Amino acid sequence: MLPPLARRFVAGESAAAALEHARRLDKDGIGTILNLLGEHYHDRAPADADADAYCRLVEDIGTTDLRVCLSVKPTQLGLSVGEDVFRENLARVVEAATEQDAFVWLDMEDHTTTDATLDAFEHHAREHGDVGVCVQANLRRTPADLERLAPLPGKVRLVKGAYDPPASIAIQGQKAVDEAYRDLLASMFEHFDGGVAVGSHDPAMLAEAASLHDRYGTDYEIQMLMGVREGAQRELARHREVWQYVPHGSRWLSYFYRRLTENVGTASFALRALLSG
Template identity: 65%
Template sequence: MIPPIASNFVAGETAADAMDHADDLNEREVGAILNLLGEHYEDRADADADADAYVDLVEALAERDTDACISVKPSQIGLEVGDHAFEENLARIVDAADCFVWIDMEDHETTDVTLDAFERHARETDGNVGVCVQANLKRTREDLERLAELPGKVRLVKGAYEEPRDISYRKKARVDEVYREYLTYMFEAFEDGVAVGSHDPAMIDLAKQLHAEHGTPFEIQMLTGVREEAQFELAEAYPVYQYVPYGSKWFSYFYRRIRERKGNALFALRAVIGR
């Protein structure tokens, strides 16, 4: 059972829990991005099992009137087993899905294979697949120029992985600076939509301004349990999606959220106290 302080960040242990959470979000005009927790599988059976779970999830979503899509991690569905295992499992998830499929980005060693997989599936599905890129990587501007030519959506995040100094920006001010630069470029160059993956009010305000200037479709994406009241307020005027993790592997995810930002612990405690 997930303890109250962790349940603020995780929707539950089952797909049913996650879909019920999505329905609750929909009542507040917020969509859901469902993510089964799990990563870095080296055993093909584990990767196949989670891919099976995603196939079951998208089939269940197809039977519900729920504004929800899914997001998968490459290392969860076979990347560390081998490129072939990853591609096989990703293909069958995408083929089974009537909903939008996001491909999460992991550390820099997976960037090329992840973007290559996105390009194949974005073309095959005519844009029903999205991918995440990280502003803290120095290569990201070139990646965005490549992605601008493809159908599908791209999510821009600041980046949570501690990457080597020679390939990444480490200072917060510099990451914020390039995030603004990349977001501006995306609103100018992307036609299928921009996903603003940030809780930073300054970045969200910039996205609103850029949308007003360019008319580029966009959505705001935030995590479960972080600035949720802001999510509901924003959803009154803009498309908002909440990233909704679920599953039995909740502890490592919760621990990472707390380590990433001490303020997340305060969000969780406030939610528990307020119950």
């Protein structure tokens, strides 16, 4: 059972708990991006097992009328074992999702996985269309990657990036990353034919997205994490398309720890909750 603090950021350990959370979000007009926690597998067995679990989850989603899609990590599906393993497992998940008209997002991990992730996305975007991929504003390569992705079907989520890549390949400093995010967002709204996902909790970036929408008319959605600015998510959902990234599963501890340590405000909240009993 999850401790109370973890339940703010993780829907539960079972698919049933995650879908119940999705039902609550649906009442607030918020869609759900379900992620089964797991990553960096170096043996095939857990990668295959998680691919099986995603296929079962797709079947569960098919029995509901909820707005629910999936988000998978390449190293969870076996990229660290071999690119062939990753592609085989991803194909199984995407095929199962296609049968249920479900959308599949590919999360972006550290910079060593970028090429394999984008290659897999392009393949399935051309084959199926109902797939998305995440790109990171702090990587110097991202402008060129967006040029490659702009003509493809599917969706692209822009985030600032949190994997601390080396300075030789990454923009350094929050101010510079924010500026890069603004520039990339503007490029997406100008050159993409819809399919833009704004992955940010930053009010300034959300305001920028709204302004760009007014300027270019490009359709977009907002994506935020479970447990972060949920009041704002509900407010935004009244007039924007909002999706919440909802993790679940038994491997919740490392994810929960990252949520606490990556944001001072989140950590302060957690500490106050802990001290108040």
